[in-house]
Amino acid sequence: MLIIETLPMLRREIRRWRQAGKRIALVPTMGNLHDGHLTLVDEARERGDIVVVSIFVNPMQFDRPDDLARYPRTLQEDCEKLNRRSVDVVFAPAPAEVYPQGLENQTFVEVPGLSSLLEGASRPGHFRGVATIVSKLFNLVQPDIACFGEKDFQQLAIIRKMVADMGFDIEIVGVPTVRAKDGLALSSRNGYLSAEERQLAPVLAQVMNGMAARLANGERHIEEIIEAAEAELSEKGLRPDGLAICDASTLEPLTVESRRAVILMAAWLGKARLIDNQQVDLTQ
Numbered sequence: 001m002l003i004i005e006t007l008p009m010l011r012r013e014i015r016r017w018r019q020a021g022k023r024i025a026l027v028p029t030m031g032n033l034h035d036g037h038l039t040l041v042d043e044a045r046e047r048g049d050i051v052v053v054s055i056f057v058n059p060m061q062f063d064r065p066d067d068l069a070r071y072p073r074t075l076q077e078d079c080e081k082l083n084r085r086s087v088d089v090v091f092a093p094a095p096a097e098v099y100p101q102g103l104e105n106q107t108f109v110e111v112p113g114l115s116s117l118l119e120g121a122s123r124p125g126h127f128r129g130v131a132t133i134v135s136k137l138f139n140l141v142q143p144d145i146a147c148f149g150e151k152d153f154q155q156l157a158i159i160r161k162m163v164a165d166m167g168f169d170i171e172i173v174g175v176p177t178v179r180a181k182d183g184l185a186l187s188s189r190n191g192y193l194s195a196e197e198r199q200l201a202p203v204l205a206q207v208m209n210g211m212a213a214r215l216a217n218g219e220r221h222i223e224e225i226i227e228a229a230e231a232e233l234s235e236k237g238l239r240p241d242g243l244a245i246c247d248a249s250t251l252e253p254l255t256v257e258s259r260r261a262v263i264l265m266a267a268w269l270g271k272a273r274l275i276d277n278q279q280v281d282l283t284q
């Protein structure tokens with residue numbers, strides 16, 4: 001497994017593989033890898049000849065300096081896990097390699113509409129940072145395939161739109177959320193939870209399942225479902241930070257034509273902001 005830190009080295013390897021007709025699969029991450037990431041890697045391994053995993057804590061997508069400063073960085077352990085998964089390349093550049101002129105004058109990519117809703121409203125500038133780094137990685141790695149988790153549902157929708165709008169010739173693969181046995185979606189930020197908070201954290205998925213059951217039963221009083229869920233989360237010790245039920249294909253409010261809903265959840269528990277989502281078929 002190669003560990004590459006510079007753009008010229010990466011370009012050299014990519015050119016070699018493309019000339020040899022290899023199919024390149026990319027998994028973009030911010031590191032501190034868990035089984036959710038490794039499932040994306042397995043999916044990439046199935047679909048590509050060459051698997052590239054990027055590990056880069058992208059400063060452009062953080063709206064809060066404290067969140068960026070404390071984000072877990074565990075490159076050595078990450079590389080050991082990826083080596084065991086037969087990954088070909090880890091691309092782990094320093095911020096100055098990716099943004100040599102800093103962030104102030106960096107050209108950016110912004111996907112309109114979707115980027116300002118929901119998570120985008122809570123984290124201003126976040127999706128501009130994501131779209132910019134992902135398009136930069138697409139240009140550098142030139143993958144045939146790129147894998148992303150459904151755990152970041154809005155991010156996946158934004159990337160799909162960016163790829164369609166910008167004509168990237170890349171297949172985007174969405175991978176279902178990997179969960180702990182108790183239902184909590186795996187996330188690097190779960191590491192911020194104390195033992196006691198970790199015990200409480202599955203409540204987020206449990207409340208979401210309850211909302212999904214109400215929708216599946218034909219209930220359509222969306223405000224009422226959300227208010228009840230927020231009250232239940234607060235009562236159990238979480239601080240809701242954006243609950244929504246949207247049309248899964250547009251992320252707009254449900255209409256009579258909506259066929260699939262998505263429940264999007266965000267809540268604070270101690271120092272961790274947890275997110276989760278679930279889709280519900282409305283046609284049954």
Ligand SMILES: Nc1ncnc2c1ncn2[C@@H]1O[C@H](COP(=O)(O)OP(=O)(O)OP(=O)(O)O)[C@@H](O)[C@H]1O
Pocket residue numbers: 028029030031036037039040147148149150151152175176177178179185186187188189190
């Ligand atoms: N539990 C999971 N199941 C499936 N995919 C996941 C899971 N967690 C993260 N991913 C995916 O892994 C990729 C990299 O995500 P990232 O490095 O931000 O990890 P994370 O655990 O989501 O961290 P964070 O705490 O920042 O949310 C993204 O495409 C993300 O959707």
Ligand SMILES: CC(C)(CO)[C@@H](O)C(=O)[O-]
Pocket residue numbers: 028029030056058061130133134152155
């Ligand atoms: C896609 C991504 C690696 C871009 O920095 C990040 O947003 C993430 O980890 O989901």
Ligand code: BAL
Pocket residue numbers: 061152155
């Ligand atoms: N997992 C999405 C990246 C972020 O939270 O910044």
